[in-house]
Amino acid sequence: MKSTAKILLSIAAILLFFVFLYWAQKNLDPYKVRILNLCAINIILTLSLNLTNGFTGLFSLGTAGFMAVGAYVSALLTMPYDIKTMNFFMVPINPVLAELHAPFIAALILAGIVSTVVGFLIGAPVLKLKGDYLAIATLGFGEIISVVFTNTQTITNGALGLKGIPQYTILYWSWGTAVIVIIGLMMLLNSSYGRAFKAIREDETAAQAMGINLFYHKLLSFSISAFIAGIGGALLGNLISTIDPTMFRFSLTYQILLMVVLGGMGSITGSVISASIMTVIMELLRAVESPMNLGFISLPGIPGMRMVVFSALLIAVALFMRRGIMGEKEFSWDMLFGKGAGRRESA
Amino acid sequence: MTFELFLQHFINGISLGSLYALIAIGYTMVYGIVRLINFAHGDIIMLAAYFVFFGVGLFHMPWWLAALFSIVLTALVGMGIEKAAYKPLRDAPRISILISAIGVSFFLENFGIVVFGGRPQAFYSPEVFQRVIKLGNVSIISLGIIIPIIAITLLLGLVYVVNNTRTGMAMRACSKDIDTAKLMGIDVDRIISLTFGLGSALAAVGGIMWGLKYPQLHPLIGIMPGLKCFIAAVVGGIGNIPGAMLGGFILGLGEILLVAFLPGLSGYRDAFAFVILILILLFRPTGILGEKVAEKV
Numbered sequence: 190m191k192s193t194a195k196i197l198l199s200i201a202a203i204l205l206f207f208v209f210l211y212w213a214q215k216n217l218d219p220y221k222v223r224i225l226n227l228c229a230i231n232i233i234l235t236l237s238l239n240l241t242n243g244f245t246g247l248f249s250l251g252t253a254g255f256m257a258v259g260a261y262v263s264a265l266l267t268m269p270y271d272i273k274t275m276n277f278f279m280v281p282i283n284p285v286l287a288e289l290h291a292p293f294i295a296a297l298i299l300a301g302i303v304s305t306v307v308g309f310l311i312g313a314p315v316l317k318l319k320g321d322y323l324a325i326a327t328l329g330f331g332e333i334i335s336v337v338f339t340n341t342q343t344i345t346n347g348a349l350g351l352k353g354i355p356q357y358t359i360l361y362w363s364w365g366t367a368v369i370v371i372i373g374l375m376m377l378l379n380s381s382y383g384r385a386f387k388a389i390r391e392d393e394t395a396a397q398a399m400g401i402n403l404f405y406h407k408l409l410s411f412s413i414s415a416f417i418a419g420i421g422g423a424l425l426g427n428l429i430s431t432i433d434p435t436m437f438r439f440s441l442t443y444q445i446l447l448m449v450v451l452g453g454m455g456s457i458t459g460s461v462i463s464a465s466i467m468t469v470i471m472e473l474l475r476a477v478e479s480p481m482n483l484g485f486i487s488l489p490g491i492p493g494m495r496m497v498v499f500s501a502l503l504i505a506v507a508l509f510m511r512r513g514i515m516g517e518k519e520f521s522w523d524m525l526f527g528k529g530a531g532r533r534e535s536a
Numbered sequence: 537m538t539f540e541l542f543l544q545h546f547i548n549g550i551s552l553g554s555l556y557a558l559i560a561i562g563y564t565m566v567y568g569i570v571r572l573i574n575f576a577h578g579d580i581i582m583l584a585a586y587f588v589f590f591g592v593g594l595f596h597m598p599w600w601l602a603a604l605f606s607i608v609l610t611a612l613v614g615m616g617i618e619k620a621a622y623k624p625l626r627d628a629p630r631i632s633i634l635i636s637a638i639g640v641s642f643f644l645e646n647f648g649i650v651v652f653g654g655r656p657q658a659f660y661s662p663e664v665f666q667r668v669i670k671l672g673n674v675s676i677i678s679l680g681i682i683i684p685i686i687a688i689t690l691l692l693g694l695v696y697v698v699n700n701t702r703t704g705m706a707m708r709a710c711s712k713d714i715d716t717a718k719l720m721g722i723d724v725d726r727i728i729s730l731t732f733g734l735g736s737a738l739a740a741v742g743g744i745m746w747g748l749k750y751p752q753l754h755p756l757i758g759i760m761p762g763l764k765c766f767i768a769a770v771v772g773g774i775g776n777i778p779g780a781m782l783g784g785f786i787l788g789l790g791e792i793l794l795v796a797f798l799p800g801l802s803g804y805r806d807a808f809a810f811v812i813l814i815l816i817l818l819f820r821p822t823g824i825l826g827e828k829v830a831e832k833v
Binding site: 248250314315317318320321322324325326328329330332333336337339340439440443446450454491492493494496497499500501503504506507508511 | 572573621624625628629630631632633634635636638639640642643645646647649650654759760763766767770803804806807809810813814817818821
């Protein structure tokens, strides 16, 4: 198929999808709309983690920390003055922060930028580490961000968290961002930067011998990932309207890690598929936690069971489905029409 | 700060450090042989403490029997985890086994929440450990002295086993070169299993004493000690047993003294270990006692 035809087809698909979103925002009940929003946010977060873990071979576990940064930045920028002062009843808010206000789009971008700065500051020292060391160091930093946010009461309201964040995240915002992130990442990964990332993943020493500046590219990948995670966190905060530091801990990172691994480390398509599926499954699994009546026997609900199933799934994927759903393959129109299946040419 | 107060903090730091050392050993031994960060090691600590809790509370065992029982059970759990989640992946890429380890850790935490309940429980502490001993103006709880004594005895025992027995020799051989060890007729699977068992047993002792020292039990208590003890192992030089002990003591003492001298930073005490990790990795990536390893291409 000609490449212009493919581009037209892609644009048509995206337009069609937004027509669906227009319909969904108007006609679906709030619960279903919320799940659709969560799907988009999880896609954004999964892609963020996949960029470092799957495409660049940096096993990072700091996503939750960057999300926290993004969520707090956006929350503080979008909350009205009155609600802010009402939230900070234990320790008054820093007066400069109380006055700050920005429209949602500016808040999102700033959330990404601040998160990038944090990512850069963390990445510069820890990216000298490899493999498991990097995993522990980034996991530790994610935890520390939550510790810091608990202690900086004049900025984050400490352990009390922030309540009453305006719910600006509607389907256009969440899916719009998701589509931009998908297209942006596709372009990035097909550029010389993306090829450098993949070269580093395959073999660092060989990549270095070919003249790739390891540290620069690793830091770039890590910072972009932090940027995307920050925006994802901001969207999440403005969706659920309540955030506190304990929300953004390792268990959130592990959930996103499962989506990355399940979709296939190094596949954008895989991340999109697995993030959507897992979001829906997580909602369906709520049934396990509520009491069930099977007619002849009624089972009591087991709170927390959802996460047990979830973690068991993570082990199972690591043991039996090492390559995930897509491996490193990407969706393409050729694949759909049965020509040259599995080529890594993107739609 | 008076000398007496300093001494009190010092003893407290030593007892925390010896706990870190006990747990760090498990990381370092496993890493030395299979090159894997056993993420689940921290949650093993939690399990051990809960085993004692239930042994005493549910089965009315005397606490020493419950402790013994818990150590054996924890060692078995450690070996079971290796068999179920790590062994099938021994030839897989490193990343898969790391994901599996994260999965096991996450599973144990959530399993703990469902089975043991998310509400914190009070850990049973026998009277022997709570006596106050007075040395001049310094008063210490007996636990503060018993912990280092038990820990150091166990650590010396471990060093003896590793250096002077056939099994220990096999362990050292495996950590040098696992393939050659196999060729020399060493049953590598057995040695790895044994390493997990031994590491988990030491962690169990650490976990039980952790419960005595901080008698509030909940399913997530293992995470922070787990991370910190891994850092202790890295600080000392991962794969190196005396190094892990040294790292444990440095971290424990440092943490307590930091809070003692700068009380304003007490909210950040968990961050201390990570700062140390970054510093050590920047200036001496192989750790204090680690050997330099050339990267093979």
